[in-house]
Amino acid sequence: MAFCTGCSLLCDDIVVDLDGGKIGKTMNLCRKGHAHYSSIGSGRLTPCVDGSEVGVEDAMMAAAEVLAGADNPLLFGWGASTLEAQRAGVDLAKKLGGAIDDPSSYSQGLITEKIIAGDLPTCTLDDVRNFADVSIYWGDDPSSSHPRHMSRFSYFPRGEKRQRGYEEDREAIVIDVRKSPTAQIAADGFFKITPGGDGAFIEALVASLAGKIPKVEDKKRMLNLGTKLRKAKFGAIFTGQGLAHSLRGDLSGFVSLVGKLNEITRFSVIPTLGDYNTRGFNQTLFDETGHVNSVSFKDGVRHGREFSIARLLDSCDAVMVMGSDPAAALPAAIAKKLERAAMVAVGSHRNMTTDFAKVSVPMAVAGIEAGGSCLRTDGVRVEFDGLVRSDHLSDVDIIKRIMEAV
Amino acid sequence: MISVMEVYQLLPKTNCKRCGLPTCMAFAVALISREKTIEDCTPLLEEAKYEKKLAGLRELLAPILSADATETGMVIHPEKCYGCGNCVVACPVNVASDPKGTAIGRGPVSGKAILMVEDGVVKCVNVDECRRFGPEKVLCNACIATCPSKAIEFI
Amino acid sequence: MAGGKELTVITYRGIFQEVEEARGMYSDGYRDQSAVVALDGGDMKEMGIEAGRPVHLETASGDVVVAAKLSEEAHPGVAFMPASPWSAQLLSGEVGEDGFLELKMFTVRASSGEGRVTSIEEIEAVIRAP
Ligand code: SF4
Ligand code: SF4
Ligand code: SF4
Ligand code: SF4
Numbered sequence: 001m002a003f004c005t006g007c008s009l010l011c012d013d014i015v016v017d018l019d020g021g022k023i024g025k026t027m028n029l030c031r032k033g034h035a036h037y038s039s040i041g042s043g044r045l046t047p048c049v050d051g052s053e054v055g056v057e058d059a060m061m062a063a064a065e066v067l068a069g070a071d072n073p074l075l076f077g078w079g080a081s082t083l084e085a086q087r088a089g090v091d092l093a094k095k096l097g098g099a100i101d102d103p104s105s106y107s108q109g110l111i112t113e114k115i116i117a118g119d120l121p122t123c124t125l126d127d128v129r130n131f132a133d134v135s136i137y138w139g140d141d142p143s144s145s146h147p148r149h150m151s152r153f154s155y156f157p158r159g160e161k162r163q164r165g166y167e168e169d170r171e172a173i174v175i176d177v178r179k180s181p182t183a184q185i186a187a188d189g190f191f192k193i194t195p196g197g198d199g200a201f202i203e204a205l206v207a208s209l210a211g212k213i214p215k216v217e218d219k220k221r222m223l224n225l226g227t228k229l230r231k232a233k234f235g236a237i238f239t240g241q242g243l244a245h246s247l248r249g250d251l252s253g254f255v256s257l258v259g260k261l262n263e264i265t266r267f268s269v270i271p272t273l274g275d276y277n278t279r280g281f282n283q284t285l286f287d288e289t290g291h292v293n294s295v296s297f298k299d300g301v302r303h304g305r306e307f308s309i310a311r312l313l314d315s316c317d318a319v320m321v322m323g324s325d326p327a328a329a330l331p332a333a334i335a336k337k338l339e340r341a342a343m344v345a346v347g348s349h350r351n352m353t354t355d356f357a358k359v360s361v362p363m364a365v366a367g368i369e370a371g372g373s374c375l376r377t378d379g380v381r382v383e384f385d386g387l388v389r390s391d392h393l394s395d396v397d398i399i400k401r402i403m404e405a406v
Numbered sequence: 407m408i409s410v411m412e413v414y415q416l417l418p419k420t421n422c423k424r425c426g427l428p429t430c431m432a433f434a435v436a437l438i439s440r441e442k443t444i445e446d447c448t449p450l451l452e453e454a455k456y457e458k459k460l461a462g463l464r465e466l467l468a469p470i471l472s473a474d475a476t477e478t479g480m481v482i483h484p485e486k487c488y489g490c491g492n493c494v495v496a497c498p499v500n501v502a503s504d505p506k507g508t509a510i511g512r513g514p515v516s517g518k519a520i521l522m523v524e525d526g527v528v529k530c531v532n533v534d535e536c537r538r539f540g541p542e543k544v545l546c547n548a549c550i551a552t553c554p555s556k557a558i559e560f561i
Numbered sequence: 562m563a564g565g566k567e568l569t570v571i572t573y574r575g576i577f578q579e580v581e582e583a584r585g586m587y588s589d590g591y592r593d594q595s596a597v598v599a600l601d602g603g604d605m606k607e608m609g610i611e612a613g614r615p616v617h618l619e620t621a622s623g624d625v626v627v628a629a630k631l632s633e634e635a636h637p638g639v640a641f642m643p644a645s646p647w648s649a650q651l652l653s654g655e656v657g658e659d660g661f662l663e664l665k666m667f668t669v670r671a672s673s674g675e676g677r678v679t680s681i682e683e684i685e686a687v688i689r690a691p
Contacts, residue, residue, distance in 0.1 A: 330652075
């Protein structure tokens with residue numbers, strides 16, 4: 001069996017025909033995973049320094065030079081890296097006295113931090129498959145982003161206490177601003193909210209759980225939802241970008257809702273994280289510093305939003321981006337700062353960030369061309385070997401090589 | 407969905423019984439359920455005056471007769487499929503015949519699954535096991551209701 | 562920013578965009594999946610925009626031309642756009658008082674666009690420009 005690092009579900013039942021060392025027919029990969037596997041053959045990054053192609057070794061030495069010469073380097077990315085590379089990355093940040101951050105600082109970092117710290121109850125996706133009778137997808141569209149979420153774990157499969165299939169045994173609730181493909185499946189379980197309306201929805205739900213009349217248009221439907229959640233035996237809430245962005249920095253309402261639900265029955269929270277090992281990075285940094293992102297090692301350990309990529313680009317003098325594309329995802333004004341920074345990009349494929357980098361270093365695609373370990377979106381550890389031979393260095397080898405040279 | 411009336415309008419409407427059925431209406435039903443083929447209506451094929459009707463009928467039934475349509479009338483639109491496996495895991499035949507694989511959300515292991523995902527899109531095999539197939543067919547729609555993108559339909 | 566209609570844009574990710582992204586960001590396929598905006602039918606009529614035609618979107622931060630798509634749902638005043646380099650050109654780089662970047666929701670001025678959809682190379686050129 002092979003693994004898929006196409007998303008943070010890390011599917012482990014993939015069957016691949018290896019045709020003379022090349023990837024042939026695959027079974028069980030979803031469309032996104034299949035595209036991920038196919039991608040090893042196209043659009044790969046080449047080692048470059050200042051726009052001219054060089055050998056990988058030279059590129060790594062140039063990268064080390066950029067970082068070693070900086071007073072305030074920022075090491076950013078890490079979600080699409082193995083645990084081994086993440087560990088080495090934290091060590092590199094320490095050695096450089098630099099800052100380290102990942103896309104969770106503008107995504108679900110706060111939710112993940114509360115889960116890792118034990119302030120929000122969680123469980124594994126296998127528990128969800130075996131026991132959950134209510135799955136709530138909140139600002140989350142796993143059908144699009146994590147295509148096998150519902151079929152492997154959260155809605156369709158049979159499990160220990162869920163032997164009768166989804167129609168009888170499970171309930172899917174989707175809370176979103178648009179009728180996403182996931183909402184399409186949930187049909188009557190879809191609650192459409194206005195943009196930014198998550199806070200108001202939380203208040204209404206808390207009221208209806210307490211048997212009070214919620215302040216929403218369709219009071220009956222909200223009261224019914226309250227009753228349904230009260231009756232749940234094992235509930236799971238899957239959070240997405242939509243919820244994180246709507247609540248921004250203030251999770252207090254959400255945490256208290258989950259607390260209220262747990263006074264009545266059992267509800268767990270599992271974030272649906274983007275990159276295949278976002279959870280791994282957040283855990284690795286938390287174990288080291290007590291924070292999941294935005295940490296500076298300049299004077300001891302400091303944490304705060306001022307060390308997130310959105311703020312730090314004004315003061316840092318070198319950036320290393322590891323397996324990520326912030327220039328494509330972040331506002332143009334921030335992309336401009338990246339373009340002007342002394343930037344090193346390590347990655348498997350060409351993207352906008354690598355286009356803007358002074359130095360680019362190509363790496364192997366973990367799970368296909370190199371082995372390693374990582375944490376699934378629910379925190380379960382997964383280990384895999386590489387499947388095909390590749391000339392590309394693994395992510396951890398690249399970081400270690402750069403670290404030796406700085 | 408192709409209606410019986412639409413098909414009927416394109417038949418000779420003579421109730422000559424040469425197809426082995428008592429009426430053209432019955433033949434229309436049999437065509438849609440794929441128990442009969444257009445070729446079973448010999449007058450339509452042989453008589454020149456039905457040429458237009460024949461062409462119209464072939465066009466109307468093309469989706470049913472296309473290579474994509476399996477014997478149950480299932481049509482898969484691979485360009486729409488997410489490969490999510492919802493249909494694979496929800497299909498009652500898969501659940502019954504593959505309890506350690508598709509039934510619990512994984513890829514098939516028993517060799518008896520009828521829906522599976524290959525190269526990122528769904529594929530139907532052993533279609534005669536589908537509950538919509540054969541004389542005791544039932545109107546199962548588990549693979550349609552669970553799909554996020556209407557990639558499976560029955561015609 | 563004269564003319565056009567004010568719309569609240571919400572970004573999302575779709576599977577076919579992710580598939581094209583894995584195939585390569587510098588492809589027509591990725592642009593076709595990313596440089597689009599799903600509009601409410603009534604809003605489209607009001608602005609005189611037809612499905613598949615270019616729409617000019619502008620904010621204080623930047624502007625792009627993307628292709629119009631008709632939404633199946635009605636959502637007057639709201640538009641949905643895949644999160645991509647195209648939507649990123651419209652985002653403000655200022656963090657809010659709470660230190661957060663707004664990446665999911667913003668207000669644009671939309672009008673029937675001239676010419677063709679902005680290319681990723683053009684976006685890179687704008688970012689590179691002094
Ligand atoms: S759901 Fe995610 S991990 Fe599983 S096959 Fe699809 S992309 Fe790969
Ligand atoms: S053979 Fe053709 S014309 Fe005769 S009854 Fe059957 S369908 Fe009608
Ligand atoms: S109709 Fe029912 S039995 Fe047939 S393939 Fe679909 S889900 Fe399976
Ligand atoms: S047909 Fe629909 S449910 Fe089945 S794998 Fe494709 S997208 Fe998923």
